[in-house]
Amino acid sequence: xxxxxxxxDGIGPEVTAVARAAMESVAALSxxxxxxxxxxxGGASIDRFGEPxxxxxxxxxxxxxxxxxxxxxxxxWDKAASRPEAGLLGxxxxxxxxxxxxxxxxxxxxxxxxxxxxxxxxGVDMLIVRELTGGIxxxxxxxxxxxxxxxxxxxxxxxxxxxxxxxxQARLRRGKLMSVDKANVLETSRLWRRxxxxxxxxxYPDIELGHMYVDAAxxxxxxxxxxxxxxxxxxxxxxxxxxxxxxxxxxxxxxxxASLGDTRPGVFEPIHGSAPDIAGQDxxxxxxxxxxxxxxxxxxxGETEAAARLRAxxxxxxxAGDWTGDLGGTLxxxxxxxxxxxxxx
Amino acid sequence: xxxxxxxxDGIGPEVTAVARAAMESVAALSxxxxxxxxxxxGGASIDRFGEPxxxxxxxxxxxxxxxxxxxxxxxxWDKAASRPEAGLLGxxxxxxxxxxxxxxxxxxxxxxxxxxxxxxxxGVDMLIVRELTGGIxxxxxxxxxxxxxxxxxxxxxxxxxxxxxxxxQARLRRGKLMSVDKANVLETSRLWRRxxxxxxxxxYPDIELGHMYVDAAxxxxxxxxxxxxxxxxxxxxxxxxxxxxxxxxxxxxxxxxASLGDTRPGVFEPIHGSAPDIAGQDxxxxxxxxxxxxxxxxxxxGETEAAARLRAxxxxxxxAGDWTGDLGGTLxxxxxxxxxxxxxx
Ligand SMILES: CC(C)[C@H](C(=O)O)[C@@H](O)C(=O)O
Ligand SMILES: CC(C)[C@H](C(=O)O)[C@@H](O)C(=O)O
Numbered sequence: 001x002x003x004x005x006x007x008x009d010g011i012g013p014e015v016t017a018v019a020r021a022a023m024e025s026v027a028a029l030s031x032x033x034x035x036x037x038x039x040x041x042g043g044a045s046i047d048r049f050g051e052p053x054x055x056x057x058x059x060x061x062x063x064x065x066x067x068x069x070x071x072x073x074x075x076x077w078d079k080a081a082s083r084p085e086a087g088l089l090g091x092x093x094x095x096x097x098x099x100x101x102x103x104x105x106x107x108x109x110x111x112x113x114x115x116x117x118x119x120x121x122x123g124v125d126m127l128i129v130r131e132l133t134g135g136i137x138x139x140x141x142x143x144x145x146x147x148x149x150x151x152x153x154x155x156x157x158x159x160x161x162x163x164x165x166x167x168x169q170a171r172l173r174r175g176k177l178m179s180v181d182k183a184n185v186l187e188t189s190r191l192w193r194r195x196x197x198x199x200x201x202x203x204y205p206d207i208e209l210g211h212m213y214v215d216a217a218x219x220x221x222x223x224x225x226x227x228x229x230x231x232x233x234x235x236x237x238x239x240x241x242x243x244x245x246x247x248x249x250x251x252x253x254x255x256x257x258a259s260l261g262d263t264r265p266g267v268f269e270p271i272h273g274s275a276p277d278i279a280g281q282d283x284x285x286x287x288x289x290x291x292x293x294x295x296x297x298x299x300x301x302g303e304t305e306a307a308a309r310l311r312a313x314x315x316x317x318x319x320a321g322d323w324t325g326d327l328g329g330t331l332x333x334x335x336x337x338x339x340x341x342x343x344x345x
Numbered sequence: 346x347x348x349x350x351x352x353x354d355g356i357g358p359e360v361t362a363v364a365r366a367a368m369e370s371v372a373a374l375s376x377x378x379x380x381x382x383x384x385x386x387g388g389a390s391i392d393r394f395g396e397p398x399x400x401x402x403x404x405x406x407x408x409x410x411x412x413x414x415x416x417x418x419x420x421x422w423d424k425a426a427s428r429p430e431a432g433l434l435g436x437x438x439x440x441x442x443x444x445x446x447x448x449x450x451x452x453x454x455x456x457x458x459x460x461x462x463x464x465x466x467x468g469v470d471m472l473i474v475r476e477l478t479g480g481i482x483x484x485x486x487x488x489x490x491x492x493x494x495x496x497x498x499x500x501x502x503x504x505x506x507x508x509x510x511x512x513x514q515a516r517l518r519r520g521k522l523m524s525v526d527k528a529n530v531l532e533t534s535r536l537w538r539r540x541x542x543x544x545x546x547x548x549y550p551d552i553e554l555g556h557m558y559v560d561a562a563x564x565x566x567x568x569x570x571x572x573x574x575x576x577x578x579x580x581x582x583x584x585x586x587x588x589x590x591x592x593x594x595x596x597x598x599x600x601x602x603a604s605l606g607d608t609r610p611g612v613f614e615p616i617h618g619s620a621p622d623i624a625g626q627d628x629x630x631x632x633x634x635x636x637x638x639x640x641x642x643x644x645x646x647g648e649t650e651a652a653a654r655l656r657a658x659x660x661x662x663x664x665a666g667d668w669t670g671d672l673g674g675t676l677x678x679x680x681x682x683x684x685x686x687x688x689x690x
Pocket of ligand 2: 584
């Protein structure tokens, strides 16, 4: 398999180094070969080439089997003509990775680290499916001196394709799907709710489908997080709700994500940001990157056994309390990577 | 003072009855007179007049000194040509109540009721200032069979007027303002950040101003809620974040809100919804309605002593554990109202 690495900015390169080492170790153990190519991306690419995603990097991505991405952005480029984030949005759009899968579960050893009471997070096991290539992120926009606008638009086809993913994931899990919208206010949400309801009735009568307003969902994620199985929502709501949910396991540094389209390559990235405040200090939590690698093996390459192997090693680390500082442990980012490889072997 | 009551739907009438009794009792004790007029609103108005906000009701509102609103909406009107929520949005727009103030604090007696660990919520005392008459709630929209769109637009003037409110509130509090946006993606957010930054530098150099992306804010509200003083954000983000924050005190039933424009009347409403599942059972928590009355006295009529009197009685109830079922207490909604009046007297 050919893998593109996009380390990006801030702590991106640190966690990417661990991810790469983990990929190499698991591939050797599972008996498949990986070919890596690394490219500047985001702010790092702006610094070198004047743009966050060069045509050459995009071509390399398109020719690969899977893409691992560290993190992008930082205050350094706040005033730049072109922003690091534009590279990320451009990559998502060009590859048409329309579904972003963000699993959130809480390892029992970590229940005490959650800001929520331990009894509320025990048993949390949800999958947030976020639409990733539409909505207000990609709509028409206007910018004048004293006025600005952003348009949120969705077509039925855009809703259907991501909803299919969510329904199918629900079938593989506990059979429950909660679609989140703001249908009491927005036209796009009313279309969203209509399309998802029709699909549920016609194609997925076996799935227990519910609908919730986004404001209510933001509450229920705290009140009873274990009640959620699959959550489906549009791009902007998914950004907010998945970051909220990411606090359930105690650190956003733990979670990974898979961005998938109809064909390879998918994009796999931890959901934490570039964390400029701790960049370069070998303090980052690499578990989110490692979980992203597990998703890369599983959803990206179909190597489920390799994914299971990696997750077992992560589980062993949690049980041993082999943690970075954000979880109250003493390991540096690179030490956590070395420990992981020991557990793997 | 002339007060319009809009009980609305679901549990709205139940909590409005308690609110009215509380207003009467406090007014008598504080020595001012209130004149009430009650009007159908939301779904209740659709049922009687075919529209959620009649011209007559709006005129009565405009002629009043303050408006108390219970709650609107419910599944009954999901398929109605006109929605209950349209009445609420129409009222906000017509009265130009552009700033929505949602204070969130956690009474020590309630710290154990929060889904968050008690040590995280101790000391929470924030004020969310949400822009209420602009953004995607009121933008141009399109609706076709297989396509829909909503536009989010903001002008400098719309941002400035609500930001002034937030800066001024910060001056009355701990001097900190966190403006929340998505400036790494949205044009409206970049305008928002630019305008707020300019105002901070020019007019409010004494205020400690910060900026945060909305996804990060959704996390930090859980990680360190006590760090927030005043939070300023646009309409849609404010809807989501304030409902998330409303869980900090353990029940959304506790919180009130004030919607204010440049002139009277303001609109005062609990932030909970119409809760159709418990409507008519005398189970609703009236504390959010009572807190809204305190805001009505304070921000709506300038009767700060009356507001303090009411809040003292609420505090005494918390200390005595005089609670409704959602907080683990045994009182019905109306019993809680009666108990409140005993505490007042
Ligand atoms: C960096 C930013 C543009 C991005 C987003 O908003 O999608 C990030 O927050 C994410 O969730 O992947
Ligand atoms: C009922 C609904 C239209 C309303 C809103 O979204 O503004 C409500 O959620 C609120 O927060 O007051």
